[in-house]
Amino acid sequence: MIRGPFVPLGILIAIIVLAELLAMLGVSASIRWTVELVAVLLCGWWYLNQKNNEKETKAAEAFEAESAAANAEVDQLFQQLATDIREESGEVDTELERSTNLINDATQTLSGCFSQMTELVQLQEEQAREIYQRTAGHCEGEELGHGANQMNSFAQEAEGMLEEFITLLVNISKQSLEAVHHIDDMVEQLDGVFDLISNVEDLSGQTNLLALNASIEAARAGDMGRGFAVVADEVRTLSIRSTELNQQVREKINKAKDAVSNVRTTVGEMASTDMNASLQSKERVDAIFQQVSETNEFLTGTVQEMSNTTDQFGQVVGNAVRSLQFDDMVTQNIGTAREHLQCLIGIGNQLTSAAGQSSLDAEKVANLRQQLEQLRSSYADSQRKKVLSESMDEGDVELF
């Protein structure tokens, strides 16, 4: 097709040729010039108009091309975006699922550990109690007897024996002293015998003198007194023998006195026992008692403390187990997040299908808006639930 200025130029030339022909045929010059002028003007206008149209068309074409390119780019972006959303959401969903599983596993393990810890601590406390009962002798019921209270019963036995020993010692002393008293009494009697002996000695002396006088008198009487002199001699001999006898008795009794004195010394030694050894033993036994009592006190205190510690441990474990409830909440939260992700995936799909078309029509936009609205409202719903469950600490939880 021939375009541009050639068509109006051709027409102009044709009109001018026609006007010249008409002029040649006799048409007035003014008409001829008028026609030619009009033709020139028409031709100019047409040309200008044509030119203008051409420009507009070019601009429209350029715009169209640009817009198509832009659309294609947006389309591509949309598709990319949708794909990204879908893929990333899928990844996030997988990660969330994995996290949920991990948390559930960890929570179960932790719960198991905590309950085991509680059991172990209780076992430990029982063992401590048993040690306490065996060593300190604090035992319920009749089970005490064998070895439970060894230290205590040993100390009691020792004290009993020591007491018996001291009683025996004192009794021996008392009886020995009694014996010494009897010996002293006996020695007094022996001293009495000595008095008697000296009396007898006096008698012998006097008899001797008498006999001497009698023999003097007999000598003076001469033959008549000879018989009397014999008797007087005999009496004198008797008195001398009596004196000798007395001497022997005195010697014997003196020996007896020595022997009794030895007995007295021996018995006296028996009566005298130093009490320091007994005192020391007593102090040792008392020390053992004291030690046993202190040990008992210490053990009682420690076992009580241990019991308290176990209680506290139980409370701490209880708190820990209660804290493990976060598992439920986290699982719930992750569930909500996954729902949102599903929503996002849906939106992504919508976007993909929307991107396939040259433009987004009103219905699709409305659909997308509705989806977004749904997402927002369900998010708000889950936020409300979360606020409700945040008062977790108020509840108490049994150990499982």
Added chain:
Amino acid sequence: MSVQSNIASDGKTLNISIIGRFDYSVHKEFRNAYSDHTNSRIAFKVDLRKAEYMDSSALGMLLLLKEHADKCQGSVSLHNPQPTVRKVLEIANFDRFFPIS
């Protein structure tokens, strides 16, 4: 004299003081201090303030004094023992037989 004694004017109380070691060496003196006093319901007061030492024979002597006192319905009390002497009395459970002050 390691053993001193004096009888109260009413004859109802005999005070016996031990000076120095209260052991076998004084047994005769101790016995002599009380053996002649047989008044009914007599109170024997043994002052141990100056007794420095006491062995088992002293305990025996006190028991014999008690026997003597029992015979005449009397009583025996111990006074002012020093710590070491008090320990010996306590270990022999004499606080059960005698009032100690």
